[in-house]
Structures are given as C-alpha cells and as structure tokens.
Amino acid sequence: MTIPFIKYSKIWLFISGAVAVVSVVFLLMWGLKPGIDFTGGSLLEVTFEKNRLEHVLVQKTLEDLGQKNAVIQKTRDSSMIMRVGFLTEDQHQLVLRELRAKYAIDNTMREDRFETIGSAVSKQMRTRALWAIILVNLGIIIYIAYAFRVVSRPVASWKYGALAILALVHDVLLVLGVFSLLGHMYGTEVDIPFVVALLTVLGYSVNDTIVVYDRVRENLLRHSADNFSDTVNNGLNQTLMRSINTTMKTTLPLFALYFLGGSTIHNFVLALIIGIISGAYSSVFIATPMLVLVEKWQHKKV
Numbered sequence: 367m368t369i370p371f372i373k374y375s376k377i378w379l380f381i382s383g384a385v386a387v388v389s390v391v392f393l394l395m396w397g398l399k400p401g402i403d404f405t406g407g408s409l410l411e412v413t414f415e416k417n418r419l420e421h422v423l424v425q426k427t428l429e430d431l432g433q434k435n436a437v438i439q440k441t442r443d444s445s446m447i448m449r450v451g452f453l454t455e456d457q458h459q460l461v462l463r464e465l466r467a468k469y470a471i472d473n474t475m476r477e478d479r480f481e482t483i484g485s486a487v488s489k490q491m492r493t494r495a496l497w498a499i500i501l502v503n504l505g506i507i508i509y510i511a512y513a514f515r516v517v518s519r520p521v522a523s524w525k526y527g528a529l530a531i532l533a534l535v536h537d538v539l540l541v542l543g544v545f546s547l548l549g550h551m552y553g554t555e556v557d558i559p560f561v562v563a564l565l566t567v568l569g570y571s572v573n574d575t576i577v578v579y580d581r582v583r584e585n586l587l588r589h590s591a592d593n594f595s596d597t598v599n600n601g602l603n604q605t606l607m608r609s610i611n612t613t614m615k616t617t618l619p620l621f622a623l624y625f626l627g628g629s630t631i632h633n634f635v636l637a638l639i640i641g642i643i644s645g646a647y648s649s650v651f652i653a654t655p656m657l658v659l660v661e662k663w664q665h666k667k668v
Contacts, residue, residue: 368600371654371655372599378651378655382651386535386540389543389544389546392546393546395546396547398542400557402449402555408449408482408483409449409450409480410450411447412446412477414473414475416474417444417473419446424438424465428461433461437553453482462477495558499561503568506534507530510526511523514579514583520661526657532652532656533648534571534648536644536652537567538567541563541640545637559631563641564637570641570642570645571642571649575649578653579653582597584601594658602654613643616642621639624636
C-alpha cells in the first residue's frame with residue numbers, strides 16, 4: 367500500500383505553518399524565560415526534612431538580606447530553588463544561616479545545590495549559543511548541497527539543503543513556542559542544557575530528512591525525473607517505517623528519563639522529546655513535500 371503523502375501536502379504544510387505561527391506569537395508575547403546561565407546570578411536549592419516552607423517566608427528573608435528580586439520555585443515535595451543576584455561565598459553562607467535560624471529549628475534544611483555565574487560569563491554563553499546554532503545551519507546547507515550535487519535536476523542541490531533548514535526552523539520554533547508557554551505559565555527557564563537540546567534536535571531532524579532525501583536521490587538516479595511527484599512519494603513510503611522505528615526507539619528512553627529521572631534534567635529531556643517527534647514529522651510532512659512544490663513552481667516560471 368502506497369500512502370499518498372504528496373497528494374495532501376498542502377494540508378500538512380498548512381498545519382505546520384499554523385503551528386509555526388502560533389509558536390512565533392507565543393515568543394513575541396512572552397519570549398523565553400532565561401535561566402541563570404544567561405542572566406548571571408546565583409542559584410540555591412534546598413530541601414526540608416519535614417515540610418517545605420511557604421515561599422513568601424523565604425522571599426521575605428531574602429528581601430531582608432538585600433535580594434529584592436529573588437525568584438522562588440518549588441520542586442518535588444519538600445524542596446525549593448532560589449534564584450537571586452550574584453552572591454559571594456560569605457553572602458551564600460549568610461543566607462543559609464538565616465534560613466536555618468528562622469525556619470529549620472525543628473525542620474532540618476539541607477543544601478542540595480549552589481551555582482553562581484557572573485554577568486560576563488552569561489553574556490559570553492548567549493553569544494556562543496547563538497553562533498553555534500547559526501554555524502550548524504550553514505554547515506547543514508553546505509553539506510547537503512555537496513552530497514546531492516549529482517541530482518541537481520529537476521531541483522538544484524542547494525535547494526535540498528535550504529528546504530531541510532526550513533523543516534529545522536519549524537522544529538526549533540515548536541520547541542521554543544512550547545517553552546515560551548511553559549515559561550509564562552509555570553516559570554520554566556531555558557539554560558545551556560536547553561541550547562544543547564536544540565542543537566541535538568537540529569542534528570536529529572536533518573538526519574531524518576537526509577534519509578528521505580537520499581532515497582529520493584537513489585530513485586532519481588534509477589528512474590526518469592519526469593514524474594518527480596511520484597518519485598518523491600515513493601521515497602517517502604520506502605523510508606516511512608524506518609522513520610517511525612527510529613523515532614520510537616529514541617523517544618522511549620527519553621520518556622523513561624523524563625518520568626523517572628531527576629528534576630534537573632526534566633526541561634532538557636522535554637525539549638528533546640518535542641524536537642525529535644517534530645523532526646520525524648517535518649522530514650515527512652514538510653521537507654519532502656516542499657521539494658515537489660518547488661519543482662512545480664519552477665515549471666510555472668518556465
């Protein structure tokens with residue numbers, strides 16, 4: 367049985383475009399909530415043996431110590447994360463002493479984590495993260511243009527790379543849109559592991575797209591390119607089960623990590639799950655159907 371993917375390509379592209387537009391709207395409305403890696407400052411995570419304190423009490427204590435813009439986030443049943451301005455080691459110990467003296471007399475408090483990043487380092491991280499994403503996308507276009515140089519008809523080889531990037535943009539926008547929504551509703555922050563997840567999604571998505579493109583390339587070399595639409599549709603059907611199996615084998619361990627792993631990797635794993643599923647979708651329903659649309663558009667110009 368051959369599934370007519372290309373026949374309904376306009377439907378898939380409309381849905382994908384709508385998802386991308388909604389993601390952009392979320393980003394314009396709320397943006398992303400940057401974590402300590404990008405803003406600089408200190409992060410302190412503590413766990414209480416019995417009951418977790420009300421965050422207003424902790425907020426008041428931090429304000430009394432000069433931390434007016436502290437952000438308190440509850441994690442697990444008895445833990446909380448405090449994000450504050452830059453703390454020296456003396457200030458760090460002072461915060462712990464004050465919290466223990468006021469609230470941990472009959473409720474032992476344990477420090478689980480303390481991280482500090484200066485503003486200069488956080489600015490450098492933002493710049494490097496942006497350049498990493500830009501260079502990865504340029505490298506993908508160059509590689510695909512070279513790899514597909516032998517099938518420059520009826521679609522130029524560099525256009526394969528450009529369309530793969532278009533699919534990547536959809537995947538990245540979806541991840542960013544979801545995290546923009548989560549940041550607005552639940553205060554979810556993005557950090558360096560989130561950037562790593564985005565780069566991983568870029569690699570996975572383009573890998574899945576290249577597999578489909580490579581089968582299209584083989585079919586073009588074996589047969590005439592006169593019926594380009596059928597050639598592309600056959601390539602999609604021939605690689606469909608491979609895409610499904612690879613995606614399932616990749617996401618099953620990620621779901622296990624998300625539900626059974628520690629809270630510190632939840633956002634990283636969630637970004638991977640969303641991006642990898644979207645990458646499998648975009649290779650079938652965006653990158654490949656766009657090849658046919660580009661080929662038809664070229665014919666109309668002639």
